[in-house]
Amino acid sequence: MKVICEEQTVREISESMIPSQSDDAWHPIEDPNYIEWWYFDIMNIDGSLVRGQFYISGDVSRPRKVRTGVRASYVRPDGTELLIDEKLPYSSFTSSTEVCAVEIGKNFIRGDISHCELHIENGEKSLDLKLDAGIEGIKSHACFGDETKCMYWVVPQPRGQARGTFRTRGETLDIKGLGYRDHNWLNFSPLDVIAYWDWGRVYDEEYTIIFADIVTSKKFDNARIKPLIIYDTGKLLYMTSETNKWSLSKTDIKFDPVAQMELPQTHLVKLKDEDLSLEMDLQLEKIFQKIDPLADFNPLVRFLIRTFKAKPSIISLYSVGSGTLNLAGRENALTCKAVHELVRNF
Secondary structure, three states: OEEHHHHHOEEOOOOOHHOOOHHHHHOOOOOOOEEEEEEEEEEOOOOOOOEEEEEEEEEOOOHHHHEEEEEEEEEOOOEEEEEEEEOOEEEEEEEEEOOOOEEEEEEEEOOOOOEEEEEEOOOOOOEEEEEEEEOOOOEEEEEOOOOOEEEEEEEEEEEEEEEEEOOOOOOEEEEEEEEEEEEEEEEOOOOEEEEEEEEEEEEOOEEEEEEEEEEEEEOOOEEEEOOOOEOOOOOOEEEEEOOOHHHHHHEEEEEEEEOOOOEEEEEEEEEEEOEEEEEEEEEEEEEEEEEOOOOHHHOOHHHHHHHHOOEEEEEEEEEEEEEEEEOEEEEEEEEEEEEEEEEEOO
């Protein structure tokens, strides 16, 4: 079966690639494999990390089959995590299909392409956040098998200034740092289509690099989808989805006792295209979150999937490093901070 994904390289964002307000709204689908989520993460100036998502999944024409909820975490510099993880009934979910305005119980995310506000709580903890971005975002999609089974990726805020608080009963933690927000939806089973993906955001003082290396299952001939995007402080400099333009190498593989699996300690990103080149050396500093995608499944179903199909996992990494970005003969040294994620479905 084939993967339908346009490969292209651009230096300016075309009109068709710019996210609209409705792209960031709700996209209800009557399909049991439907999943949609609004994601955000923050690199705080004190070294802490904040991330979370609003989500909904299941056939929206069958309310009892729909799952929805919110998740938010504050990871201190020492690695300890404060977690909010609330699962709520479909009746608690409301959203616009024209703009970003999602409410799940007392939780909400709302705003436009350049600004958003969100609130997540569970009674004992709460997160309040504002994110403002001055860089124009981007959108893309890929289809699998035919044009009825697709995944959409909308990045309304590739880099922004984040401010807010994470509160517990005993303390108030200030949030101030660099933020990222995206929005995804799909209508197929990821376990059947995607073998793994490695994606992330790299921040330098001036430049932002977003990358993803997605590898499909054998059913789709292990085809790759590889977007890489480079921004300066105000605009897109370069975007490619051509698989031969850049490479992501993972080396120094070691068993990690926290993740309970072998993980690369080094990510090397290399790009060469006419008058532009990029090299980044990202060194793993810490694993700050591990998520089991099957945690909420029926125990028997979870056992059967893990035994006969796959052992999926989501591992979130924080890396630091250095690099160089050469633009038309001008070499720019990069000091890199990266939040990236390994998703495995095997």
